[in-house]
Amino acid sequence: MPAATLLVASKSPVPAARRATQGYFLVSGIAMASWAPMVPFAKARLGLDEAGLGLVLLCMGLGSTGAMPVAGFLSHRFGNRRVLAIGGIAACLALPLLTIAPSTTLLCAALVAFGASLGVVDVAMNAHAVDVEKLHGRPLMSGFHGLFSVGGLAGSAGMSALLGAGLPLVACATAVAALLLAIVATQWRHLVVIAPDDAVARRSAFARPPATALLLGALCLIVFLAEGAMLDWSAVLLGSERGVAIADAGLGYAAFSIAMATGRLLGDRFTTALGPTRIVRYGSVVAAAGFALASALPWATTSFAGFVLVGLGASNIVPVLFSAAGRIPGSAAGVSIATVTALGYAGMLAGPAAIGLVAHVTSLPLAIGGIGALLAAVAACASIVRRSWVGPGRVG
Numbered sequence: 001m002p003a004a005t006l007l008v009a010s011k012s013p014v015p016a017a018r019r020a021t022q023g024y025f026l027v028s029g030i031a032m033a034s035w036a037p038m039v040p041f042a043k044a045r046l047g048l049d050e051a052g053l054g055l056v057l058l059c060m061g062l063g064s065t066g067a068m069p070v071a072g073f074l075s076h077r078f079g080n081r082r083v084l085a086i087g088g089i090a091a092c093l094a095l096p097l098l099t100i101a102p103s104t105t106l107l108c109a110a111l112v113a114f115g116a117s118l119g120v121v122d123v124a125m126n127a128h129a130v131d132v133e134k135l136h137g138r139p140l141m142s143g144f145h146g147l148f149s150v151g152g153l154a155g156s157a158g159m160s161a162l163l164g165a166g167l168p169l170v171a172c173a174t175a176v177a178a179l180l181l182a183i184v185a186t187q188w189r190h191l192v193v194i195a196p197d198d199a200v201a202r203r204s205a206f207a208r209p210p211a212t213a214l215l216l217g218a219l220c221l222i223v224f225l226a227e228g229a230m231l232d233w234s235a236v237l238l239g240s241e242r243g244v245a246i247a248d249a250g251l252g253y254a255a256f257s258i259a260m261a262t263g264r265l266l267g268d269r270f271t272t273a274l275g276p277t278r279i280v281r282y283g284s285v286v287a288a289a290g291f292a293l294a295s296a297l298p299w300a301t302t303s304f305a306g307f308v309l310v311g312l313g314a315s316n317i318v319p320v321l322f323s324a325a326g327r328i329p330g331s332a333a334g335v336s337i338a339t340v341t342a343l344g345y346a347g348m349l350a351g352p353a354a355i356g357l358v359a360h361v362t363s364l365p366l367a368i369g370g371i372g373a374l375l376a377a378v379a380a381c382a383s384i385v386r387r388s389w390v391g392p393g394r395v396g
Contacts, residue, residue, distance in 0.1 A: 014135045020190035021132050024084055024125045025144045027180045029151020030158070031091050032118055034176050035060070037159040038098055041169050046104050059108045061349045063115025064122070068342040071123035075334025080128040081191040083334075087120035088184035095177040099170045123341055127334040130326030131194045139276075141319035142267025149261035209339040210331050215384055216321050217343030219280075222374045223317050224344040225351030226287060226310065229371055230256045232352040234294075234307055237364055242300040255304055256311040263315025276320045276385040284379035286313030288372035295369030317378065318344070324385040 101107035235249035294306025326333035358367035
């Protein structure tokens with residue numbers, strides 16, 4: 001289908017639609033990361049111990065994962081444009097509520113609502129990104145996800161800076177929410193509306209996901225598990241196994257994050273040059289090598305180097321998997337992306353706990369090194385993305 005026939009209900013040019021999509025990825029990253037500096041305040045305000053806080057923190061992930069299948073239906077039924085507007089506004093309104101919830105029950109409810117709104121935005125913005133990518137005619141997904149990573153760094157740093165300036169917590173959250181709401185309001189009109197394929201439009205959004213989407217979701221689960229391992233276990237490995245001071249152990253995740261953001265911002269060029277299959281295959285191999293390096297050798301420097309390799313290798317796998325999910329023939333993009341995203345988040349939620357159990361039975365380096373074997377399976381299945389890729393770039 002020619003690109004010109006895809007635009008049916010929006011006169012917004014493709015460059016403006018691309019910028020609007022970038023804005024929504026930035027909003028999602030900032031909103032999610034802004035919660036991190038609020039966690040110690042919530043713990044102190046409600047008198048939570050570590051176990052209680054852990055259960056509270058689980059609520060946001062549960063809200064996101066539970067909302068994603070519904071988001072697929074909403075995108076299928078009403079279109080990504082409406083879903084992004086409503087989901088974005090809901091996330092902005094929920095953010096300040098996290099700072100004033102007077103009880104653990106209400107904080108859990110606020111986190112579920114906040115997580116659910118972010119989950120809805122996550123699915124719709126990735127589905128919309130696939131539409132813009134098709135219209136643009138070349139890979140764009142890695143750049144979009146790169147801006148999510150930039151938003152994550154900006155959200156955490158910005159909220160910390162506002163708190164450091166002595167502003168009340170609720171004022172900080174309200175200021176961030178107002179900024180995000182301004183982006184949502186000004187960029188919404190530039191989002192495009194795509195005419196669905198008639199056969200796809202007649203299918204129920206709650207139909208069984210295609211087998212390709214389930215396989216892509218399984219691969220995404222492994223990659224998200226790897227990212228979750230970096231978030232929750234990299235500092236522990238450095239502190240307990242590599243002799244790094246506790247105050248400096250967080251630098252391992254910082255190195256991983258910077259490497260991932262850099263890889264994503266440059267990723268569209270590599271995807272165009274190499275094709276999606278090679279991006280998944282080579283990226284998985286590089287990330288697996290990073291886990292092996294970090295876990296097998298007993299020096300802190302090699303662990304840091306391994307974390308950088310994991311960030312660079314994994315950076316563009318998820319964007320390619322999402323793009324492939326949105327291009328599965330005969331399936332609505334929102335439905336397939338909801339399936340892949342939900343499975344991926346399941347890996348992010350359950351993976352770190354599974355690593356802890358394996359580490360308890362064996363050792364932490366062995367548990368972390370085992371992720372490399374899972375990434376080898378991702379490399380072996382890389383050809384799954386070829387069949388759904390459309391564009392002028394190489395497909396090998």
